[in-house]
Amino acid sequence: xxxxxxxxxxxxxxxxxxxxxxxxxxxxxxxxxxxxxxxxxxxxxxxxxxxxxxxxxxxxxxxxxxxxxxxxxxxxxxxxxxxxxxxxxxxxxxxxxxxxxxxxxxxxxxxxxxxxxxxxxxxxxxxxxxxxxxxxxxxxxxxxxxxxxxxxxxxxxxxxxxxxxxxxxxxxxxxxxxxxxxxxxxxxxxxxxxxxxxxxxxxxxxxxxxxxxxxxxxxxxxxxxxxxxxxxxxxxxxxxxxxxxxxxxxxxxxxxxxxxxxxxxxxxxxxxxxxxxx
Amino acid sequence: xxxxxxxxxxxxxxxxxxxxxxxxxxxxxxxxxxxxxxxxxxxxxxxxxxxxxxxxxxxxxxxxxxxxxxxxxxxxxxxxxxxxxxxxxxxxxxxxxxxxxxxxxxxxxxxxxxxxxxxxxxxxxxxxxxxxxxxxxxxxxxxxxxxxxxxxxxxxxxxxxxxxxxxxxxxxxxxxxxxxxxxxxxxxxxxxxxxxxxxxxxxxxxxxxxxxxxxxxxxxxxxxxxxxxxxxxxxxxxxxxxxxxxxxxxxxxxxxxxxxxxxxxxxxxxxxxxxxxxxxxxxxxxxxx
Ligand SMILES: Nc1ncnc2c1ncn2[C@@H]1O[C@H](COP(=O)(O)OP(=O)(O)OP(=O)(O)O)[C@@H](O)[C@H]1O
Ligand SMILES: Nc1ncnc2c1ncn2[C@@H]1O[C@H](COP(=O)(O)OP(=O)(O)OP(=O)(O)O)[C@@H](O)[C@H]1O
Ligand SMILES: [Mg+2]
Ligand SMILES: [Mg+2]
Numbered sequence: 311x312x313x314x315x316x317x318x319x320x321x322x323x324x325x326x327x328x329x330x331x332x333x334x335x336x337x338x339x340x341x342x343x344x345x346x347x348x349x350x351x352x353x354x355x356x357x358x359x360x361x362x363x364x365x366x367x368x369x370x371x372x373x374x375x376x377x378x379x380x381x382x383x384x385x386x387x388x389x390x391x392x393x394x395x396x397x398x399x400x401x402x403x404x405x406x407x408x409x410x411x412x413x414x415x416x417x418x419x420x421x422x423x424x425x426x427x428x429x430x431x432x433x434x435x436x437x438x439x440x441x442x443x444x445x446x447x448x449x450x451x452x453x454x455x456x457x458x459x460x461x462x463x464x465x466x467x468x469x470x471x472x473x474x475x476x477x478x479x480x481x482x483x484x485x486x487x488x489x490x491x492x493x494x495x496x497x498x499x500x501x502x503x504x505x506x507x508x509x510x511x512x513x514x515x516x517x518x519x520x521x522x523x524x525x526x527x528x529x530x531x532x533x534x535x536x537x538x539x540x541x542x543x544x545x546x547x548x549x550x551x552x553x554x555x556x557x558x559x560x561x562x563x564x565x566x567x568x569x570x571x572x573x574x575x576x577x578x579x580x581x582x583x584x585x586x587x588x
Numbered sequence: 589x590x591x592x593x594x595x596x597x598x599x600x601x602x603x604x605x606x607x608x609x610x611x612x613x614x615x616x617x618x619x620x621x622x623x624x625x626x627x628x629x630x631x632x633x634x635x636x637x638x639x640x641x642x643x644x645x646x647x648x649x650x651x652x653x654x655x656x657x658x659x660x661x662x663x664x665x666x667x668x669x670x671x672x673x674x675x676x677x678x679x680x681x682x683x684x685x686x687x688x689x690x691x692x693x694x695x696x697x698x699x700x701x702x703x704x705x706x707x708x709x710x711x712x713x714x715x716x717x718x719x720x721x722x723x724x725x726x727x728x729x730x731x732x733x734x735x736x737x738x739x740x741x742x743x744x745x746x747x748x749x750x751x752x753x754x755x756x757x758x759x760x761x762x763x764x765x766x767x768x769x770x771x772x773x774x775x776x777x778x779x780x781x782x783x784x785x786x787x788x789x790x791x792x793x794x795x796x797x798x799x800x801x802x803x804x805x806x807x808x809x810x811x812x813x814x815x816x817x818x819x820x821x822x823x824x825x826x827x828x829x830x831x832x833x834x835x836x837x838x839x840x841x842x843x844x845x846x847x848x849x850x851x852x853x854x855x856x857x858x859x860x861x862x863x864x865x866x867x868x869x870x871x872x873x874x875x876x877x
Contacts, residue, residue, distance in 0.1 A: 348737025
């Protein structure tokens with residue numbers, strides 16, 4: 311299902327101009343990260359995709375639906391959204407009920423519901439916590455419950471707002487596995503993140519926002535090397551990209567595989583790098 | 589002079605069966621910047637609460653061992669006084685906002701107002717921390733109508749403005765943009781130079797390596813490592829404990845496995861160290877050719 315955002319402007323009541331003409335189109339099955347400084351408008355933008363906000367000007371289309379004409383509960387069939395602060399999102403007595411809530415609202419049969427719940431709990435590695443009260447879990451696990459509840463809706467588009475905040479490496483690996491699985495099922499995945507290394511390692515396309523606008527949009531190897539533009543919106547290239555730049559690598563590297571590959575190549579052919587001769 | 593002295597601290601939350609902290613002993617000197625790392629559930633926040641007096645005065649539970657901060661036994665302090673000495677920035681910034689004020693400016697001034705700081709001084713201090721945390725533009729906005737990172741900046745500012753002697757920061761940069769994160773580390777570093785004692789729970793090891801004086805690693809409530817960032821963050825056991833390491837350390841460890849890291853060199857924890865090591869590798873190879 312295609313997402314198409316056409317020259318969207320948004321002004322909050324009170325006058326803050328959070329979006330100043332954003333245009334983006336995202337094809338089915340794409341994996342896109344949105345980065346940019348605090349207050350850039352990232353959360354505001356994605357809230358337009360599930361109808362929580364409607365553009366002040368411009369248009370947002372999800373497949374053949376214009377979000378301005380479709381009710382929020384219907385949009386929930388197409389767009390799943392995990393909030394930046396998931397505590398506002400959880401209200402059931404057990405994890406299993408919480409995860410079942412969405413599919414139940416979408417009107418699935420009891421068999422379908424239990425199948426989706428089981429799958430989502432497995433993906434989030436929450437099986438052993440199914441009967442726990444979400445509020446007895448640590449904040450880190452609560453966030454996984456929020457992820458699972460959205461996955462259980464089985465929407466073609468899934469949006470994560472800062473999924474790795476406060477998470478340890480094992481949880482981040484769990485989230486990565488989850489994203490990989492969703493991707494294999496053909497879902498469109500949009501993730502807002504400040505964790506630029508996580509972005510470099512898991513997303514192909516990167517959209518950079520600043521002051522309500524899109525500053526850059528393209529493949530990560532292009533976008534994450536543009537240090538000066540990234541700095542305008544308080545983003546730095548990933549650790550290994552910066553290291554590659556320091557060492558005079560010609561190509562932008564994003565992952566440790568890319569870094570090591572370039573390093574090996576340079577060691578085999580030292581003359582291929584102009585700086586190695588000086 | 590030791591500002592924080594903890595001996596054999598074991599703490600169990602009410603109605604739980606396992607201690608959240610077990611036999612923790614540590615000391616922190618005045619003006620030291622100590623980072624606490626550890627996986628989710630390791631006890632980082634629990635340690636922060638204890639230093640700030642929330643344990644045992646707010647969360648009851650069972651506290652064993654000695655906790656002395658600024659010479660005082662934590663059991664004996666009164667929380668109302670203690671918050672002026674030891675400032676705690678909560679892990680969740682949404683918990684920090686007072687709910688009593690309508691603008692960001694008033695929110696930050698709230699604590700100073702409560703202790704009767706004169707108007708002029710209050711204005712100066714509030715404006716200073718707003719600049720320091722990059723929120724000057726938000727002065728007249730509602731503290732609730734902010735982005736996640738803006739709220740976290742307000743939460744940090746509202747503690748910094750109190751100028752506590754000990755500053756306890758529980759993942760203060762979790763919602764911040766990358767350069768904002770670096771700036772907060774720089775501000776904290778500067779405060780430590782001015783004599784403020786800093787304890788910061790944090791996952792972002794790249795910045796810990798760059799700015800902290802010392803690192804304490806926790807896992808399952810126990811101290812499993814303590815020392816300089818260079819020593820602790822290259823400890824090969826960290827991944828087994830579920831503690832993250834920087835990409836510099838990780839890539840150099842892989843490179844070392846292929847003989848592409850100088851044998852005599854410690855693994856890098858910062859960008860500068862990684863650059864120096866890989867340059868040395870390239871130079872050594874250039875000589876071979
Ligand atoms: N409910 C609201 N009412 C008024 N203004 C708001 C509201 N929510 C956000 N804003 C403002 O809109 C702008 C964009 O905010 P948004 O939450 O979209 O930023 P963001 O890019 O998600 O930032 P962060 O990285 O800090 O989460 C900011 O200036 C913010 O203060
Ligand atoms: N209020 C509470 N009541 C009961 N148990 C608690 C409470 N807060 C934390 N715990 C438990 O204490 C242990 C340590 O938790 P703590 O929050 O200190 O860990 P942490 O290192 O801060 O983790 P995180 O990285 O997720 O913030 C965990 O087992 C947790 O479930
Ligand atoms: Mg946001
Ligand atoms: Mg914590």
